[in-house]
Amino acid sequence: xxxxxxQPDEQEPTEVPAAEQPEExxxxxxxxxPVADAPEAQADEARAAESTDSEQAPAEAVADExxxxxxxxxxxxxxxxxxxxxxxxxxxxxxxxxxxxxEGAESDSYEAADEAVADAGEESVxxxxxxxxxxxxxxxxxxxxxxEATGKRKSAVARVTLKPGKGEYIVNGRELNExxxxxxxxxNIRQPLEAVGYESKMDVIALIHGGGVSAQADAxxxxxxxxxxxxxxxxxxxxxxxxxxxxxxxxxxxxKAGLKKARKRPQFSKR
Numbered sequence: 001x002x003x004x005x006x007q008p009d010e011q012e013p014t015e016v017p018a019a020e021q022p023e024e025x026x027x028x029x030x031x032x033x034p035v036a037d038a039p040e041a042q043a044d045e046a047r048a049a050e051s052t053d054s055e056q057a058p059a060e061a062v063a064d065e066x067x068x069x070x071x072x073x074x075x076x077x078x079x080x081x082x083x084x085x086x087x088x089x090x091x092x093x094x095x096x097x098x099x100x101x102x103e104g105a106e107s108d109s110y111e112a113a114d115e116a117v118a119d120a121g122e123e124s125v126x127x128x129x130x131x132x133x134x135x136x137x138x139x140x141x142x143x144x145x146x147x148e149a150t151g152k153r154k155s156a157v158a159r160v161t162l163k164p165g166k167g168e169y170i171v172n173g174r175e176l177n178e179x180x181x182x183x184x185x186x187x188n189i190r191q192p193l194e195a196v197g198y199e200s201k202m203d204v205i206a207l208i209h210g211g212g213v214s215a216q217a218d219a220x221x222x223x224x225x226x227x228x229x230x231x232x233x234x235x236x237x238x239x240x241x242x243x244x245x246x247x248x249x250x251x252x253x254x255x256k257a258g259l260k261k262a263r264k265r266p267q268f269s270k271r
Contacts, residue, residue, distance in 0.1 A: 133197035134238045139231040141201060147231045151223025154251055156211025160223030162231065165203025167193070171220065172208060185217040192225045192244050196235060222247055 147162040169176035169189070180186055193199040204224060208216045225244035229236045239245050253262035260266060 134195055134235060137196045137198070137232055137235055139196070139198060139202075139228070145231075147227040149223050149226035149230060151219045151221065151226060151247075153218035153222060153248055154211045154215040156208060156215035156219040158206050158208045158216065158219035158223040160220065160227050161205045162202050162224070162227045163205070164201065167200040168203045169206075170204070171206045180213065180217055182213070185214065189217055189221050189224070192221060192228055192239065195239070195242060195244070196228055218248060 141164040143164065145164060149160050151158045151160060171179040176186055176189065180189065190199060193202060193204075204220075206220055206223065208220060210216075211219065221244065225239050229239065229245065236245070255262055258266075
């Protein structure tokens with residue numbers, strides 16, 4: 001080995017930029033630093049105090065409020081199955097002719113139902129008034145008095161004769177209950193004389209032909225009403241108001257060519 005030793009190259013001192021050089025702190029600067037940071041520290045302490053106060057306030061408020069009472073929940077009673085299915089259900093009845101109850105319109109439907117009930121009451125009052133005999137009827141009941149008229153309904157024709165009597169009805173030589181077994185038809189036939197109040201003072205003799213049983217009954221009532229008008233013309237207004245003098249014009253509609261009946265068409269087949 002040689003005596004000569006290699007020594008590391010001596011490093012030259014490098015210059016540090018002025019911006020990176022640490023600032024020299026003086027005692028005066030150190031004393032002033034805490035004073036500058038003091039307002040920020042105080043603000044942080046104030047915020048922390050407010051947060052703690054806000055957290056404690058609701059807790060105190062909750063502590064002051066009384067504890068809510070426990071709510072008792074009633075368990076629904078078990079439904080007992082009825083012996084007859086549907087016997088425990090309540091029917092929802094809507095008056096005939098009224099629209100179904102819509103959501104949000106219950107009050108309107110109730111008012112409509114009340115009006116329907118009121119109208120029904122008015123109709124019942126009118127029926128009671130119509131059931132009362134006509135006042136002021138003056139019919140000559142002489143022994144030889146005869147009042148004749150003709151009544152019609154569909155193809156039925158009734159020739160009626162009224163005369164003083166005991167309230168008997170002779171139709172085609174038969175009694176009323178034999179000719180018209182239905183009580184409804186008998187009641188309709190007796191209406192004109194009952195309305196006048198002479199149901200037990202006059203006899204009815206009639207000849208009827210054509211039509212069916214119902215049409216013959218309507219024709220007989222029509223003929224009796226027209227005969228009463230001949231007996232007393234002053235009864236015309238009241239009898240007409242009650243509908244006894246109006247002939248029912250409804251008849252069976254005729255059959256059309258190409259149709260099975262009046263309006264029934266043959267079945268259509270596209271193919």
